[in-house]
Amino acid sequence: MEAELKIEGLSVYFGKKKILDSISMEIPPKSITAIIGPSGCGKSTFIRTINRMNDRFEDFHAEGSIIFKGENVLSKDYPIEELRRKIGMVFQKPNPFPKSIRENVLFGLRINGIKDKQKLETILKRSLEAASLYEQVKDNLSMNAYKLSGGQQQRLCMARALAVEPEILLLDEPTSAIDPIATKQIEEALERISKDITIVIVTHNIQQAARIADYIAFFYLGKLVEFGEAEKMLNSPQQKLTDEYLTGIYG
Amino acid sequence: MNFKKRILKERIIFTIISILAIAILISIFSIFFIIVSKGIRVINLTFLTSITSFDFKGIPTGGIGPAIMGTFIVTAIGLAFSVPIGILAGIYLSEYKSKGHLFNVMRMMVSNLAGVPSVVHGLFGMAVFTIIFGFGLSILSASMTLAILALPIIIMTTENAMKDVPIDLREAAYALGAKRWQSAFFVVFPVAFSKIMTGVILASARIAGETAPILFTGATLYLAHYPTALNEQFMALPYMIYGLVTTSMNINASVPFAFGIALVLVVLIVIMNIAIMIVRSKSRKSLQGG
Amino acid sequence: MESDNLRLSNYERDLDLLKVKLNEMFSLSLEAFDLSVKSLETLDVKIANDVVKGDDEIDSLKRKIEEIVYEILLRFHPLASDLRRVIMAMKIASELERVADQAVNIAQVTQFMEGKTLIKPLVDIPKMAQITKEMLYGAMKSYFEEDIELAKKIWLMDDEVDILDRKIADDLEEIVTKKCSREVIAQAERLIIVSRAIERAADHSTNICEETTYMIVGKELYTLL
Numbered sequence: 001m002e003a004e005l006k007i008e009g010l011s012v013y014f015g016k017k018k019i020l021d022s023i024s025m026e027i028p029p030k031s032i033t034a035i036i037g038p039s040g041c042g043k044s045t046f047i048r049t050i051n052r053m054n055d056r057f058e059d060f061h062a063e064g065s066i067i068f069k070g071e072n073v074l075s076k077d078y079p080i081e082e083l084r085r086k087i088g089m090v091f092q093k094p095n096p097f098p099k100s101i102r103e104n105v106l107f108g109l110r111i112n113g114i115k116d117k118q119k120l121e122t123i124l125k126r127s128l129e130a131a132s133l134y135e136q137v138k139d140n141l142s143m144n145a146y147k148l149s150g151g152q153q154q155r156l157c158m159a160r161a162l163a164v165e166p167e168i169l170l171l172d173e174p175t176s177a178i179d180p181i182a183t184k185q186i187e188e189a190l191e192r193i194s195k196d197i198t199i200v201i202v203t204h205n206i207q208q209a210a211r212i213a214d215y216i217a218f219f220y221l222g223k224l225v226e227f228g229e230a231e232k233m234l235n236s237p238q239q240k241l242t243d244e245y246l247t248g249i250y251g
Numbered sequence: 252m253n254f255k256k257r258i259l260k261e262r263i264i265f266t267i268i269s270i271l272a273i274a275i276l277i278s279i280f281s282i283f284f285i286i287v288s289k290g291i292r293v294i295n296l297t298f299l300t301s302i303t304s305f306d307f308k309g310i311p312t313g314g315i316g317p318a319i320m321g322t323f324i325v326t327a328i329g330l331a332f333s334v335p336i337g338i339l340a341g342i343y344l345s346e347y348k349s350k351g352h353l354f355n356v357m358r359m360m361v362s363n364l365a366g367v368p369s370v371v372h373g374l375f376g377m378a379v380f381t382i383i384f385g386f387g388l389s390i391l392s393a394s395m396t397l398a399i400l401a402l403p404i405i406i407m408t409t410e411n412a413m414k415d416v417p418i419d420l421r422e423a424a425y426a427l428g429a430k431r432w433q434s435a436f437f438v439v440f441p442v443a444f445s446k447i448m449t450g451v452i453l454a455s456a457r458i459a460g461e462t463a464p465i466l467f468t469g470a471t472l473y474l475a476h477y478p479t480a481l482n483e484q485f486m487a488l489p490y491m492i493y494g495l496v497t498t499s500m501n502i503n504a505s506v507p508f509a510f511g512i513a514l515v516l517v518v519l520i521v522i523m524n525i526a527i528m529i530v531r532s533k534s535r536k537s538l539q540g541g
Numbered sequence: 542m543e544s545d546n547l548r549l550s551n552y553e554r555d556l557d558l559l560k561v562k563l564n565e566m567f568s569l570s571l572e573a574f575d576l577s578v579k580s581l582e583t584l585d586v587k588i589a590n591d592v593v594k595g596d597d598e599i600d601s602l603k604r605k606i607e608e609i610v611y612e613i614l615l616r617f618h619p620l621a622s623d624l625r626r627v628i629m630a631m632k633i634a635s636e637l638e639r640v641a642d643q644a645v646n647i648a649q650v651t652q653f654m655e656g657k658t659l660i661k662p663l664v665d666i667p668k669m670a671q672i673t674k675e676m677l678y679g680a681m682k683s684y685f686e687e688d689i690e691l692a693k694k695i696w697l698m699d700d701e702v703d704i705l706d707r708k709i710a711d712d713l714e715e716i717v718t719k720k721c722s723r724e725v726i727a728q729a730e731r732l733i734i735v736s737r738a739i740e741r742a743a744d745h746s747t748n749i750c751e752e753t754t755y756m757i758v759g760k761e762l763y764t765l766l
Contacts (some may be wrong), residue, residue: 053426058350085428095419097438108427111437157423164427207618234620236759246620 151182341409
């Protein structure tokens, strides 16, 4: 099974501070990979490096490579906008645009010059359905997104990201600010989506990883400690550090 | 014992502050009151629309029509120059790389420019536009001088308004593959719009009321007709007040006239402020989901 | 016990309680087995009766352990080695309960033998029982001291028990072929039951060793031999 994303020897610095240390791993395609680990151990930095959101920090510096479809996305020549269309992101705090629901979802398509009304409407419906939001908002597509609840806004952000048809979807603790019922809906949506799209989700909620992940990567202090199939890792991890972390949650 | 002392202290301070506040309110209201009461006598349709004239005894007759037109035209053209440039500059400073010494110096210069006395602007305008560019004393020179006065205000409010927009929205746009200009214009700008418009309206209220910049660049005390061309001189409301009170042959007759002009100016500015409030509340409503 | 009624809100306390209860169960089951064999060797029906009566306590102890395991799983969602520890505790309790059941089977044979004479002197059965006792004790030790090497050693002792079990069956078959009375057959049946019971108890010991190994390292014992 070919890897969707191959990360080789990735080290990330902010100024002189080393945040990630020689990360090497392969993300399997069309599955859910969860990244777990204590706070501040580089998980967010890691996925933000994948779609190069960290570029805008002046003191950001990365070594190593991230291979996507045969090319290193970290190289200076790689077209960043195209990268971000193929690798989408959903953030921790829902951040819909202060526009209508329709305009939110179609934003990515419009800035790429897609004008065909038929096509836009089709994608609009499909994306909202994929995010389990269509039924709730189908009669109010012109309503301002800010009127939605937190959980709905986050699903809107998912629909928005899905509208540009990415191959990978990165999620940075997407449900940490959301109520449990909306969390469940989002998790179910992710499970459905993962049949077509590779999902990488950072979560500090081990239970969430236990519920939905196919693979788990455990990060500790900027290093990748262990990577493996979810059930095996949660039952009998190979590394002592992983075991200590998993059993230490309540200790 | 302590408790009672504190309450007493608070009461005293509250009373002092209330008295001061009331004093300030009284003075503000008296300004309005004086202007309105002295000026209202002169206001009528003729006043507002006819051209100015004086009779032999130096009593102003006619109206201030040309002056109103003059002020409007010069303000409008000034905005036409300063608003697009100012907004674009503000957007650039906010959205693109603008850290480092060069930009800090630039920003300092812009804010200094905003604080420069308007007389200096007038002098500059005279030197550059009337003489060097050769526009002479004209609406064009005056407009461009006023534009330079308005520019720093618009740049600063635009930059601040854009920066006030939280970074979340930009990140969302970038994550979808938007280029920087797309994020700036389609996401951030609409959110910052009401504050930017506030800045524009503030700038226009400011330049409409300025006398010094137009003094050396094209304003004149007396024109027998409405302004017709850009390279002509023009009449303006603030300058007229100055002129009537200082150079008139018949002060007693001129002063009420001047108050009338002052009333018109004040009303203009009040209208502009109301416009600000309307724009802001409309824009806030649409952002919140109206 | 009083501590059972205290509201257990602490994860560590729950895990400790689990260990304590399991310890109790080990002791009770071992004792039941020991006494049941002794009762047969000395044909002491009183001891046998005690063993049969004591089975209820062991059953309720198993249920208590299951309760604690459910609570830990529900409230704390343990993971990795903690998860294994908790699940294995429940499985081992189940094995120990069955050991106690085998002890009851043996005791019931003693009750049957009341007032009768053995058709053959007991030689191999006590030998088997001794090995099995060692295995039970060793399995318990390997659990509490988390000693994988000991678990492996005990696991391998099962062969000896199997051999003896077959020998006893052979011997009894011979006796029955020679003397084919109703009494002889009845006793032979019972003695086979005893032999089987001891063999099963030994089997449960090896299961405990397997479960202990998995709890400690997350791998099957046979892969480590």
